[in-house]
Amino acid sequence: DSGVTQTPKHLITATGQRVTLRCSPRSGDLSVYWYQQSLDQGLQFLIHYYNGEERAKGNILERFSAQQFPDLHSELNLSSLELGDSALYFCASSVDTGDTQYFGPGTRLTVL
């Protein structure tokens, strides 16, 4: 158990809908990262927050947004969902930027 929690574990929704994925980092970690992993694909970095502020953006679509709250938990919002958004979404946390990242168990999103 990495200490990073993600909810929900599974999410099934329809095209055009909006969903919110939640991540709680390890105790003491200030950085939260979001990744997307499609079937048999590598980890695609989406976005990084550090202590409430956005620090870096990767290949994140405009339909996706994220935030990190004062208690350091983070949410990833996915809107106008398309079939191609079906994937595993992982959250990772680290103490600082660039430190070892510890991954949560992921949220499996299925868009029908």
Next chain:
Amino acid sequence: QKEVEQDPGPLSVPEGAIVSLNCTYSNSAFQYFMWYRQYSRKGPELLMYTYSSGNKEDGRFTAQVDKSSKYISLFIRDSQPSDSATYLCAMSVLSGGYQKVTFGTGTKLQVIP
């Protein structure tokens, strides 16, 4: 050219074999190297990390970094069926005031009993 290259495999070996997993990288500024293991449909799990060139050992696992060749390896001794997973290398570099981590795409390993 990708910053980090990793053979996707799959790599199939018999139980008990020594496994060698490798990554090459192009950015000589990378300073921190990690290996993650990911079981199917699970989150990546940190196996090992190192800052320096040379070898670092942890049980059946040895991480090797050769900064002059920009090459890192993970060796697994006495491989077990439970080692069957995808192995991801990752590297960190300070870029534009930001410590950036780059992952390889992963090598899928199958250990056959």
